[in-house]
Amino acid sequence: MTSSMDSLPHVFLVSFPGQGHINPMLRLGKKLAVSGLLVTFSTTANLGRDMKKAGSISDTPTPLGRGFLRFEFFDDGRTNEDSVPSLSMSFDQYMPQLRRLGSISLLQILKNQIKENRPAVSCVIGNPFVPWVCDVADQLGIASAVLWVQSCAVFSIYSHHFNGSIPFPSETQPNVDVQLPSLPLLKHDEIPSFLLPNNPLHDIGKAILEQFSNLSKPFCILIDTFEELESEIVDFMSKKFPIKAVGPLFMHCSEIKTRISGDCLRADECMEWLDSKPKGSVVYVSFGSVVYLKQEQVDEIAYGLINSGFSFLWVLKPPASLGVKRHVLPNEITEEAGERGKVVQWSPQEQVLSHPSVACFMTHCGWNSSVEAISSGVPVVAFPQWGDQPTNAKFLVDALGIGIRLSRGAGEDRLIKRDEIEKCLKEAMEGPKAVEIRKNALERQIAAEKAVVDGGSSDKNIKQFIDEIRKRSLVCGGNLQVCPSAT
Template identity: 55%
Template sequence: MASKHGLVHIFLVAFPAQGQVNPLLRLGKLIASKGNVLVTFSAPKSIGKKMSNAGAAVSSDPTPVGNRGGMIRFEFFDDGCDEDKYDQPHDLDTYLSLLEAHGTKALKEIINNHTLNGSPVSCLISTPWVLWVCDLAQEFNIPCAALWVQSCACFSTYYHYQNSLVPFPSEEQPDIDVQMPSMPVLKSDEISSFLHPFTPHMFLKRSFIGQFKNISKPFCILAETFQELEEDAIKYMSQIFPIRAVGPLFKGALHDTGSNISGDLLKADDCLEWLDSKPDSSVVYISFGSVVSMKQELVTEMAYGVLNSGVSFLWVLNMKTTTTIDKTGELPKGFLEEVGERGMVVQWSPQAKVLTHPAVSCFVSHCGWNSTMEALSSGVPVVAFPHRGDQVTNAKYLEDVWKVGIRMSRGEAENRVIGRKDVEECLKEATSGVKAVEMKKNALKWKKAAEEAVAEGGSSDRNIQEFVDKVKKLRVQ
């Protein structure tokens, strides 16, 4: 076992969801790569089991990252659940309470053990929904930070909503526009759908707003975005909170040597060889993340729309997913036979590798923030198919602000099934239409900006280095 004595020990705690595990682990690898740092990544045991089953190296022994003496290790804890209750949205309130109670107890013991073993924790970093870690840090007199895993625009939205700083849609005025400082005007269906007065997801609204109330406790908020992408919003919100943009984390993490350490909770299917057989910019990549499920009617319309468009495609359709109550619908009978070599359907994909593959022309996405950042930093235009939450805001920015996207849907507020003709037209527009060339040009511009941000001396790289330096300084005080 490699020696960990003398290293600054930064302890990461993730909420057990794919969209929070991946960015936090990527951040951990980047922090470790700065040198003389031991990073411990922690989450409920169920996450460790899923990561291991997906083929990730999750050893409790420190693994070297980079060439500056940094290391990363894993330590999972009991959350009090025999089953993956966080996969059941209707029971999220119950699970959050359970996670906090059991997690607090387990992490207290873990932190004490590290102190006794000569490797005291110098800083705690958590993701949203486990911000009770900040209270734990306070109890142990340990500095704490948080990783914000959505856009700075959404951070600003929750802040302004929670503090009633600007008018938001209400029962009396459900359709009003929202104007916040340093942001474009958002229509009522472009703010996070959880903030709408008639949202069917009140439990998610309570959870987001409830967790956001604790966001003032960390000494630093590390944001999965980059300065050049959201310059105005970051500059404005940085006057209120200690925000430091450190993304795109997936782009930065590509540069370290811990690439065998992955945060995927599902084992990816082998689709890269199939992509290798396709011409450059000829394949449409379709994926709606790990949470969104598609009803049968929507899967059918999407399938025929893709078929009628004539494009080659790689479609991630995880019909066996356990992360939602509702199962995703099935492909129409005979669809795969009719498509032939023109298309490939997989349960899960190595998305970061897929988006950087030269064969991929555009990305049909639910516009979750991880997917949005991966598309932007890979130079891939987006056909936006948002469902709920921050996805609708991301879709707005992709189309109207960053100008790399076309909206196929406006989210659940639209309350309609997107038909096959809409799908066909959007795919043709994104791959060969009037907007296609301009979207690709803009996408490549953001790719270049992302690469510069994470390169040595870039804005995000500097912010990570300054964070590590700050933790080291706090450690010796």
């Protein structure tokens, strides 16, 4: 270990083992490291192996700016053969196991930092799917914070549901609309689906809601959004919680020169193909790391893309990441697409969305993809499925005016046909509606850029957070057992 690393405040980041959680947490880690902190990033050992296999991370501490970034993984009891937690698994079995074994492993790792000649950890940062991380930090007297990896609007929805102050859909009244302060009226299918009665993934909702019973422990809740994007709701919720909007996190990292990434799959080469296409001519299609569509729906999307006449770049994940069958495109689609279409298993999405040839993004509306599209000035064709995706789609289309809705979510249980897909794509790519949403998207992009520059709203918030960590590090005095979590 270098002497410079010995003197740095040490922050320990703990992420739920999912691509959509790892990416924003690692982006935060890079920003903290560049700003002069020693950052340890941790998730489950299985995901750590995937990241190493993809060539995304290094085994040794990496110098970044004035700090360092290193990786150390905890045990969740899963074997090498186990796949990433996914919709095909039993979350009601996995989540308690993750809590039980993850807590034991993380506790020991944190205790061992000084024994392994690293500075005492002065702050532990978890995310909403692992609320027990704050308990582990509290047990050791270490300050904790939370990185909320969804929008502030969704944070507000979960908070109000937890408090029970406003009616939500129930088994007896499943179609109740939800009216929350500082938010537009939400239809029953526009709230996060994990909160709906009889949702098969209710254990994920329970884990997220559990975070709200723990919010007295973290001294700060960082949110990957920016004040100008959700000004009214950020202002409202900031009066109730110690919120800091610090996003878009990926834009903070745009000038950090490192090959380290959170990808669990190796990205395919597609930039040269994009270079060969005219400006504003390509539809980018990706449904994230977990959403898995029926083969029939994939077929309809394929025909819709072909019939639209536009060039397209389509991310179709391999089955190994989900434990399900590989999608197979109809032979005539592959033949007819020719050079007009390119299908990859994974893409460098940030680079793709910033490429001038990309004109619109058909997306599942996960928050990472949503905020990346917003910040890149790329209009969306909203194809949400579950979780916070229907809520994000509502805001992208109705509140921000930067997209066209193709689906209301998996709850509507219908096959979206090729004609409808073709129509939405044409509306997003050409004509008066396309001009309107592109103009709105560019306005949001400018606002995002202003938020992260020196003196911008997110820049100031993250600097205040780093200053607080430095103060707590001085109080720790290098002794893990007496590092106070109180302000």
